[in-house]
Amino acid sequence: xxxxxxxxxxxxxxxxASIAGVAIAGMGIGTGYLASLDLKGLGAQKSxxxxxxxxxWINVAPxxxxxxxxxxxxxxxxxxxxxxxxxxEELGIDxxxxxxxxxxxxxxxxAYANWTMFLNRRPEExxxxxxxxxxxxxAAMRMVATGGSTAIVGNWTPLRQAGATAREMLKAAAAxxxxxxxxxxxxxxxxxxxxxxxKSATFGELAELALEQTPPLEIALRKPAEFKVxxxxxxxxDVEEKVRGAAQYxxxxxxxxxIYAALQQAPVFGAKIKSIAEGGVRERHGIIDIxxxxxxxxxxxxxxxxxxxxxxxLDITYEWPDEFAxxxxxxxxxxxxxxxxxxxxxxxxxxxPLHFEQAAKTVEAFYETPYLAHATMEPMNTTAWWKEDDTVxxxxxxxxxxxxxxxxxxxxxxxxxxxxxxxxxxxxxxxxETDFAIYATKVALAMKGRPVQVxxxxxxxxxxxxxxxxxxxxxxxxxxASGKLQVLKAEIGSPSVFASYxxxxxxxxxxxxxxxxxxxxxxxxxxxxxxxxxxxxxxDTGIPVGFWRSVGHSNNGFxxxxxxxxxxxxxxxxxxxxxxxxLPPASPEAAVLKLLMEKAQWxxxxxxxxxxxxxxxxxxxxxxxxxxDVSVDEDxxxxxxxxxxxxxxxxxxxxxxxxxxxxxxxxxxxxxxxxGEITVEQGKVTQGNxxxxxxxxxxxxxxxxxxxxxxxxxxxxxxxxxxPPAAPALANAIFAATGERVRTLPISTxxxxxxxx
Amino acid sequence: MARLTINGKGHDLDxxxxxxxxxxxxxxxxxxxxxxxxxxxxxxxxTVSVDGEATRSCITSVESVEGTDIRTIExxxxxxxxxxxxxxxxxxxxxxxxxxxxxFIMAASALLEQTPEPSDEDINAALTNICxxxxxxxxxxxxxxxxxLKKGGGQS
Numbered sequence: 001x002x003x004x005x006x007x008x009x010x011x012x013x014x015x016x017a018s019i020a021g022v023a024i025a026g027m028g029i030g031t032g033y034l035a036s037l038d039l040k041g042l043g044a045q046k047s048x049x050x051x052x053x054x055x056x057w058i059n060v061a062p063x064x065x066x067x068x069x070x071x072x073x074x075x076x077x078x079x080x081x082x083x084x085x086x087x088x089e090e091l092g093i094d095x096x097x098x099x100x101x102x103x104x105x106x107x108x109x110x111a112y113a114n115w116t117m118f119l120n121r122r123p124e125e126x127x128x129x130x131x132x133x134x135x136x137x138x139a140a141m142r143m144v145a146t147g148g149s150t151a152i153v154g155n156w157t158p159l160r161q162a163g164a165t166a167r168e169m170l171k172a173a174a175a176x177x178x179x180x181x182x183x184x185x186x187x188x189x190x191x192x193x194x195x196x197x198x199k200s201a202t203f204g205e206l207a208e209l210a211l212e213q214t215p216p217l218e219i220a221l222r223k224p225a226e227f228k229v230x231x232x233x234x235x236x237x238d239v240e241e242k243v244r245g246a247a248q249y250x251x252x253x254x255x256x257x258x259i260y261a262a263l264q265q266a267p268v269f270g271a272k273i274k275s276i277a278e279g280g281v282r283e284r285h286g287i288i289d290i291x292x293x294x295x296x297x298x299x300x301x302x303x304x305x306x307x308x309x310x311x312x313x314l315d316i317t318y319e320w321p322d323e324f325a326x327x328x329x330x331x332x333x334x335x336x337x338x339x340x341x342x343x344x345x346x347x348x349x350x351x352x353p354l355h356f357e358q359a360a361k362t363v364e365a366f367y368e369t370p371y372l373a374h375a376t377m378e379p380m381n382t383t384a385w386w387k388e389d390d391t392v393x394x395x396x397x398x399x400x401x402x403x404x405x406x407x408x409x410x411x412x413x414x415x416x417x418x419x420x421x422x423x424x425x426x427x428x429x430x431x432x433e434t435d436f437a438i439y440a441t442k443v444a445l446a447m448k449g450r451p452v453q454v455x456x457x458x459x460x461x462x463x464x465x466x467x468x469x470x471x472x473x474x475x476x477x478x479x480x481a482s483g484k485l486q487v488l489k490a491e492i493g494s495p496s497v498f499a500s501y502x503x504x505x506x507x508x509x510x511x512x513x514x515x516x517x518x519x520x521x522x523x524x525x526x527x528x529x530x531x532x533x534x535x536x537x538x539x540d541t542g543i544p545v546g547f548w549r550s551v552g553h554s555n556n557g558f559x560x561x562x563x564x565x566x567x568x569x570x571x572x573x574x575x576x577x578x579x580x581x582x583l584p585p586a587s588p589e590a591a592v593l594k595l596l597m598e599k600a601q602w603x604x605x606x607x608x609x610x611x612x613x614x615x616x617x618x619x620x621x622x623x624x625x626x627x628x629d630v631s632v633d634e635d636x637x638x639x640x641x642x643x644x645x646x647x648x649x650x651x652x653x654x655x656x657x658x659x660x661x662x663x664x665x666x667x668x669x670x671x672x673x674x675x676g677e678i679t680v681e682q683g684k685v686t687q688g689n690x691x692x693x694x695x696x697x698x699x700x701x702x703x704x705x706x707x708x709x710x711x712x713x714x715x716x717x718x719x720x721x722x723x724p725p726a727a728p729a730l731a732n733a734i735f736a737a738t739g740e741r742v743r744t745l746p747i748s749t750x751x752x753x754x755x756x757x
Numbered sequence: 758m759a760r761l762t763i764n765g766k767g768h769d770l771d772x773x774x775x776x777x778x779x780x781x782x783x784x785x786x787x788x789x790x791x792x793x794x795x796x797x798x799x800x801x802x803x804t805v806s807v808d809g810e811a812t813r814s815c816i817t818s819v820e821s822v823e824g825t826d827i828r829t830i831e832x833x834x835x836x837x838x839x840x841x842x843x844x845x846x847x848x849x850x851x852x853x854x855x856x857x858x859x860x861f862i863m864a865a866s867a868l869l870e871q872t873p874e875p876s877d878e879d880i881n882a883a884l885t886n887i888c889x890x891x892x893x894x895x896x897x898x899x900x901x902x903x904x905x906l907k908k909g910g911g912q913s
Contacts, residue, residue: 076854076890242855243843245790245830252789303784305776377794377856377889425856426889458795656850667891690799699881701893757881
């Protein structure tokens with residue numbers, strides 16, 4: 001199987017097919033209809049309250065208040081600010097000014113469809129009929145969604161075009177209204193004037209007239225040397241409301257006459273509710289109703305606490321599934337299939353056994369990672385209001401606005417569903433799911449006429465997640481006498497994320513064979529010598545798995561970068577030197593590594609009981625290298641002393657936001673490597689709260705210093721790429737300090753604990 | 758029935774004595790700046806001030822705080838002036854998702870009232886909250902900056 005073909009399979013997504021499959025799906029919709037879809041969103045129209053939409057992203061009100069629509073969930077990554085900066089660069093406005101508001105749009109326009117994520121193509125690459133059909137198929141479904149570190153990647157050009165289009169229309173209107181040639185107009189924030197400032201008009205005053213202007217077809221966008229907003233560390237636009245406690249998350253939605261519900265979900269995956277013994281619970285103070293949701297019971301009350309107390313007091317019996325999921329069994333099955341070479345798919349180049357025979361040295365290692373929960377700080381919740389006329393409104397902190405609308409509409413005979421996207425207290429992939437919206441909408445239907453907020457307890461959240469799959473890897477390599485990789489073999493076992501997610505959330509079939517998430521970061525590894533084999537095995541598990549910050553990279557970065565360290569040690573070469581010798585000299589990984597060695601003083605002194613660990617990994621169109629310094633006591637207590645990160649994410653929109661994402665992504669990965677493990681026994685998740693699923697804290701987290709590689713390349717993603725290097729940097733640092741290889745995560749499995757400073 | 762003094766205002770509430778303060782704030786009074794994170798006193802998202810002490814409201818019963826002075830995140834700033842801790846949080850651009858930050862800000866405000874010049878150890882001991890976005894680096898810097906701002910006679 002050719003690598004090119006296997007790589008395009010990543011793109012499948014819709015119908016579990018390839019991008020061509022998406023295109024075929026598009027053809028089924030009809031060329032005429034597809035051609036009519038507005039993918040660019042550069043048109044203008046009248047909107048509510050006398051305001052005017054100048055493109056799909058910019059609304060101008062008569063009072064000169066400007067709204068920028070960001071169809072991506074603000075879940076901490078700073079998308080409100082980054083996207084607004086792209087618009088502002090060309091629109092020429094000061095986004096921090098009081099008359100600028102950024103918000104999530106409720107309307108799902110085809111221009112908002114995230115085909116970059118679904119097709120793994122960015123607008124700058126768009127070309128050809130297959131792409132034409134597949135983009136429009138995604139747009140026809142709207143598919144407003146946040147994930148895959150794609151907001152900036154997919155909108156780098158479109159949002160600047162939108163800003164420029166709106167500016168040109170306003171400018172043409174100003175020229176007409178003020179009787180000044182366009183070339184002489186002076187723009188100051190949201191107003192145009194003549195050169196001496198005696199005549200001026202605000203955007204608000206010009207908006208109606210702007211509608212009558214013909215938007216220019218081609219506008220030359222500013223060149224990097226001319227950027228005024230892009231590349232600046234503007235303060236986050238949501239920072240003040242967040243420090244005031246005024247930002248409204250999903251859990252903060254308050255509506256007139258609203259009631260609250262708590263859930264008790266069937267504790268075993270695949271179990272259903274058999275019976276509910278109410279035992280007087282219904283008579284308790286504030287209890288409004290008890291609703292059987294088939295896989296959960298909801299108690300509706302006049303506040304969340306009463307609902308929770310009541311649902312926990314119910315005596316519920318369950319109908320158990322035929323088989324009980326077990327995470328240890330999943331690992332054993334994966335291991336057995338790898339040993340039997342019972343691959344779901346396998347790609348290779350050249351004669352692998354021959355190259356191993358000819359190698360001067362061979363290295364082999366077996367790695368293992370656990371299932372992980374997302375544990376967003378804001379537990380899963382949604383507020384739904386099923387009105388008497390069967391129109392439905394949903395308020396949800398969701399990464400999947402469109403999928404949420406579909407899911408809510410499928411709950412009952414809804415005539416119309418509107419999804420309001422709120423701020424989210426973390427997402428990390430968990431909010432790409434729709435389970436929390438479905439439960440809330442079901443309760444709302446039962447409580448028709450009253451808005452209901454359903455908030456999950458922390459335990460419900462942790463025990464009913466869609467987990468990052470645990471994975472195992474058998475890594476083998478052959479080196480020549482000078483420590484150059486001659487052959488690399490990676491056999492990776494992991495439950496398939498897409499096979500779990502697609503049927504569950506989008507009602508689409510699972511991919512035909514192993515999805516690429518299992519192999520991302522391995523198939524395209526820059527270390528690959530001419531002879532290589534990448535194989536995958538999969539098993540059915542009964543444990544739902546989903547997207548988790550950096551998805552397969554979170555496993556594969558650990559496998560690849562720990563193994564690179566093992567190969568270096570086997571060759572008797574410094575870990576950084578080994579990587580530089582085996583990475584293509586012109587690769588971004590090599591460039592990042594060189595800068596990292598300098599910034600982290602790689603060659604500097606380490607001291608007794610101290611270790612310096614290294615990892616470099618590319619994901620989501622960016623490359624991140626990390627050096628972590630640790631000290632390890634005799635009782636295996638690890639102090640995380642200092643981390644230095646170097647990130648090449650192409651053109652940087654906002655350095656402060658990128659730094660924050662790098663720090664956050666790295667701490668997220670370190671937390672998982674230090675503590676994170678979800679185990680499933682007898683179909684139940686063992687862990688329930690933060691005492692059993694621990695987190696790094698202020699006193700245990702290292703300082704994280706971030707350096708950005710100056711670049712004029714197209715921007716890459718930043719939300720996820722900081723995570724994959726964390727676990728291998730930690731394991732490699734522990735090896736450097738102790739001589740012991742930690743091949744199983746979390747490190748606590750090997751007896752290591754984290755020091756609280 | 759319970760009588761609570763919250764942000765300087767008295768409230769008569771028809772709630773059970775064992776109801777955690779968190780849910781009175783959020784669901785009875787719509788003071789939603791105080792967050793629910795774990796319900797077990799483990800994450801600190803629900804931190805409020807009770808007689809000046811940082812207190813995890815999800816495990817604090819209403820009956821245990823009758824007659825005390827309860828302060829929430831909503832009371833720290835006036836319409837146009839943030840308190841020193843909030844100012845420092847803005848200066849250092851601390852929040853990402855921001856969900857845990859009211860709890861951190863309440864804990865840091867209480868710390869600086871009691872220990873105006875905290876050591877690293879003091880900060881670590883007082884701020885045991887969880888931030889899932891990993892903003893710890895900036896939190897530490899912001900606490901130091903807030904101490905400076907307070908010392909400099911800026912806004913409380």
